[in-house]
Amino acid sequence: MTGLDDSRATGQEKRVAWVVEEHCHLCRRCLAQRACRIRALMRVDEDEAPVVDVHRCRGCLLCAVACPYDAIVPT
Ligand code: SF4
Numbered sequence: 001m002t003g004l005d006d007s008r009a010t011g012q013e014k015r016v017a018w019v020v021e022e023h024c025h026l027c028r029r030c031l032a033q034r035a036c037r038i039r040a041l042m043r044v045d046e047d048e049a050p051v052v053d054v055h056r057c058r059g060c061l062l063c064a065v066a067c068p069y070d071a072i073v074p075t
């Protein structure tokens, strides 16, 4: 079942994490990414901020807690 299907089933919008690129310091080691155990936070290369796979994200916000620059917020 996808995130979209979950939303339809509950009638509520699914809460997911969102990376605010302007706040991201492009850390060499992204602590937020390391905090996401289901690997819903992906980073293609070090020159870009990580992105959230909204279909995988469970909205736990462990990544937001781990980011030292508050670059991740809930939607
Ligand atoms: S999301 Fe946070 S921890 Fe990850 S690179 Fe950006 S500022 Fe650093």
Ligand code: SF4
Pocket (backbone or CB within 6 Å): 016, 017, 035, 036, 037, 038, 039, 040, 041, 052, 056, 057, 058, 059, 060, 061, 062, 063, 064
């Ligand atoms: S909210 Fe949770 S599941 Fe979603 S990207 Fe962050 S740590 Fe991963």
